[in-house]
Amino acid sequence: MKYVSLLTLALFSCLSVAQIQYAPKAENPSMPSPKQVLGFEVGQWHVRHDQIQHYFEQLAEKSSRAQLEIIGYSHEQRPMLQMVISAPENINRLQEIRQQHLAAARGDAKPNEHAPVVIWLGYSIHGNEPSGANSSLLLAHYLASSEDPQVINWLKNAIILVQPSLNPDGNDRFALWANMHKGATAVADRQHREHNEPWPNGRPNHYWFDLNRDWLLLQHPESQARIAQYQQWLPNIVGDYHEMGTDSTFFFQPGIPSRNSPFTPERNFELTKKLAEYHAAALDKNNKLYYTEESFDDFYIGKGSTYPDVQGSVGILFEQASSRGHIQESINGELSFPDTIQNQFTASLSMIEGAVEQRLALLNYQHQFYNEAKQEARNDKISGYILTESADSSRMAALLDNLQRHHISVYPLRKEWKEGGEKYPANKSYFVPLQQAQYRFIKAIFSTDTLFNDNTFYDVSAWTLPYAYNIQFKAVKNSPSKSVLGQSWQQQPIATTELVAGAYAYAFNWQDQQAPLLLQALLAENLVVRAAMNDFSADTEQGQIELHKGAMMLPAGLQSGDWFQRLQRVQQQFNLPIYAINTGLTSKGSDLGSRNFVPVTMPKVLLIAGPGINSTEAGEAWYNIERLGGISPSIVEPQRFASIDLTRYSHIVLPDGNYNQWSDSDLAKLTAWLQRGGVLWAHKRAAMWAAERNILKADTWSAKEMYSLISADDLSYADQEQLGGKRRLAGAIYQAQLDLSHPLAFGFTRAELPVFKNSVLLLKPSEQPFVNVALYSESPQLAGFTAAEYIPRISQSAALLAHNVGKGKVIAMTDNPVFRGYFFGSSRLLINALYLGHSFDARGQ
Missing domain, CATH: 3.30.70 (Alpha-Beta Plaits)
Known part of the structure; x- marks a missing residue:
């Protein structure tokens, strides 16, 4: 079988650090090249997202083969681009082709043997892995301008969806860094500043999240836009283009055979191996080093090369050794930016060529995938x-x-x-x-x-x-009858009601996820709010209403100015009932003037984030404090801690990181702030550091102590990876037991709380009363792998501790409550610490 044409093999006849040369056969001169639009050769500079957009717009305007769409916007309001490339006759009936493709894919119709295969090529979801995004410029120009018969055949038989930059914000962060440090002569020295990005580097998005872990979770607009298009098209094959360490070569799937998702059919792996022949042939002809079936797995369904595998597609991961700049020395010689672009471009063409030649196999596989799924569902x-x-x-x-x-x-x-x-x-x-x-x-x-x-x-x-x-x-086992089921769920708009004027007080419950956002909006309007420390019943226009621990109450007698109009204006923004209370006398619980209703004030939050701190977990804390708490924290690097004024802040949040960089004077400053009434939140390594420095009154089990539970005796050299995998807690879900009477647990209605655990660090339960807010359950493992030797120790550990330090409070958790932004349940613990952190008293000494 002929896998690569002579045209493909001659694409890079001349390569230098300054430019890449490729030669589309019988090129249409009316199609603008990247150099004509941008003013430089691809690979000479790192392209910004606006330059990518500008070039794709120019190309789409000139080409009858291309259609450009803006499918969404990033957090920083950069447009998410998708270019559909195909033969003009396909472009003219694109929606018809899409509908026919979906019908055949889902099993509602048989695949048409003449139908085009749908190819998805997604580039640089990690912003500092730029070779993919830069290669997309060459690919788009090549497909739009070449008159080679092979290319014409590809376009006739394929719908090619090109997403040139899946992380625009990260792309621009990295491009700015690499370009600003480029010299007149590129410097390959890996110690050169260009090759060592500052914290948080260009890999993540605006909030420092890894977007390649968000395909399932959909916590960000970039992912939501991407998946909307994915589900509209259901591509047959997905190319997922990344970079890895500079001393590596080039990887394409299949990955490690034993680490595939159990939900992916065997036929998928067979097709992956078949397509690998095309990539190998293309790279062989260019004498490029590569490897397969090592390093990478295909297990987590929420990343770009595995999500397609449980959708009837074939996802292919590509990993190119990174120059992390314009040129860098490596064990394989100097690696230039054009080198990296060349491989990604070559693999893009081999992806298209393989998909077109395997078109019927891919179309039939997707049809079969959904048909078999229907049968499996019946069985x-x-x-x-x-x-x-x-x-x-x-x-x-x-x-x-x-x-x-x-x-x-x-x-x-x-x-x-x-x-x-x-x-x-x-x-x-x-x-x-x-x-x-x-x-x-x-x-x-x-x-x-x-x-x-x-x-x-x-x-x-x-x-x-x-x-x-x-x-x-x-x-x-059984399905509810049709008489029980309503119509398929749809998101409902906010349903507002008019508040009754002239009430003695107004109150709302704390259980709903929107309650902290409503509270923050009220505090921003300078309304006076009290939090209930106990359940109570209130006399309202609707009769007796049960309000629970944590309910927020606004006494009319403490408000000022046009407060009722401000209350009404805020209430219209939320889907939460606010109850008008007729009297301060309650039929159950404390009367409204009791000291069991404690003042709630606007949190002033300092988030420590910078070099030495886990940027992903710092970003997750930042994002969730804003999204679920309504507060934008002040962000300060740990290196500046000594020079800042802590009196501005009511709360300090310490995400996972290395705090041993802080001096004794920094520690004294933090302790003095606590003594004066501050609330400190610390999780994972920050919690362990607080315990070691005696800020948190707790004993710990260190990683070393945990590792010792798994014997390393009688192992051979070849057993290293297996031992490391067993000792590592890669990510499992555990059950904690909450003390529902504690203010930090207000709003929870069940004591059982799932938490995400990806660290072996553990806190020992306190022997002091009222300090253990959450303990791991006796049988804590809910889902995911953990070595059997660890589970008894985890079941003896504390998940959340909280106690007084002078007038202040310290709250510590061994897990990340806001893991990847989608652990909405445990996220509430952090939000409660912001609004109710001052309301408990547990001296713990």
């Missing part, structure tokens, strides 16, 4: 999953919105339903049937597996969505 012992949440409709809606974005249908129960001796309340419960196209994907996201064929993971081993959202769920 499954369960009919689906019931989701239930009675107190927090916003958190439930967030989960349902995620499922809907993945084209999973969910149905609310409009009547109470019983199954297996349990009752599921109407309007609070939802049914996710397995009998739908996304059967395999549903099984994957509800998976609670703890045992695996290979226990070494490149990424996490668990991601169960209902656990992350702290939503109760259960697999059920």
Whole structure:
């Protein structure tokens, strides 16, 4: 079989550090080249996102083969681009082709043997892996301008979706850095400043998240735009273009065979191996080094090369050794930026060539994938999953919105339903049937597996969505009847009601995820708010209303100015009921003038984030403090701690990081701030540091102590990776038990709380009363892999401790409560610390 044409082999006849030369055969001169538009050769400079956009706009304007769309915007409002490239006759009937493709893919119609294959090429989701984004310019020009018969055949038989820059904000952060340090002669010295980005570097997005871990979670606009297009097209094949360490070569899948997702059919791996022949042939002809079946797994379904595998597509990961600038020395000689672009471009062409030649196999495979999924759903012992949440409709809606974005249908129960001796309340419960196209994907996201064929993971081993959202769920054998089920769930607009004027006080419950946002908006309007330390009943226009611990109360007698108009204006922004209370006398609980209603003030939050701090976890804290708490924190590097004025802040948040860089005087400054009344939150290594420095009164189990639980005796040299995989806690979901009477647990209605654990660091429970806010359950493992030797120790540990330090409070957690932004359940602990952190008294000494 001929895998690569002579044209493909001659693409880079001349390569230098300054430029890449490629020669489209019989090029259409009316198609603008990147150099004509940008003023420099691709590879000479790192392109900014606006330059990418400008070139793609110019090309789309001239070419009948290309259609450019803006599919969304990044956090920094850069447009997300998608260029559809195909033969003009396909472009003219694009939506018709798309509808026919979806019908055949989902199994509603047989694949048409003349139908084009849908190819998705996504570049540089990590912003400092720029060779992909830069190669997309060459690819677009080549496909739009070449008159070579092979290219014409490709375009006739393929719809090519090019997403040139999947992380515009990170791309520009890195491009600015690399370009600003480029000399007249490129410097290969790896110690050169150009090759050593500052914290947080260009890899993540605006909030320092890894967008390649967000395909399932959809916490960011970049991912939401990407998945909307993915589900609209259901591509047959996906190219996912990345970079890796400078001393590496070039990787393409298949990855490690034993580390594939159990939800991916065997036929997928067969096609992956077949396509690998095309990449190998193209790289062989250019004498490029490469490897397969090592380093990378295909397990976590929320990343770019695995998400497609549970959607009937074939996802292919490409990893190019990175020059991290314009040129850098490596064990394989000097690696130039054009070198890296060349390989990504070559692999893009081999991807297209392989997909077109394997077109019928790919079309038939996707059709077969969904047909087999339907049969597997019919044979499954369960009919689906019931989701239930009675107190927090916003958190439930967030989960349902995620499922809907993945084209999973969910149905609310409009009547109470019983199954297996349990009752599921109407309007609070939802049914996710397995009998739908996304059967395999549903099984994957509800998976609670703890045992695996290979226990070494490149990424996490668990991601169960209902656990992350702290939503109760259960697999059920029988389906609710049609009379019980309502129409498929849809996001509802805000339903506002008029507040009754002239009340003695106004109050709202604290359980809903929007409650902290409502509180923050009220505090921003200078309204006086009190938090209830106990349950109480209030006399309202609707009769007696039960309000629970943490409920926020606004006494009319303490307000000033046009306060009621401000209250009404804020109330219109939220889907939460605010109750007008007629009297300060309650039928149950404290009267409204009791000291059991404590003042709540606007938090002034300092987030420590900079060199030495885990940028991903700092970004997750930043994002969730804003998104779930309504507060934009002040962000200060740990190196500047000694010089800042701490009196401005009520709270300091220490995410995971190395705080040993702080001096004794820094420690004394922090302790003095605590003594004066500050609230300190610390998690993971920050919590361990606080314990070591005696700020947190707790003993710990270190990583070294945990590792000693797993014997390294009688192992051979070849057992190193296996031992490392067993000792590492790559990412599992555990159950903690909350003390629901503690203010930090207000708003939770169940003591059981799923938390995400990816560290072996542990806190020992306090022997002092009132300090243990959350302990791990006796049988804590809910999903994901953990070495059996660790589980008894974890079950003896504390998940959250909190106690007084002088007039202040210190709160510590061994896990990251805001992991990847989607652990909405445990995120509430951090938000409670901001608004209720001053309200408890646990001296812990």
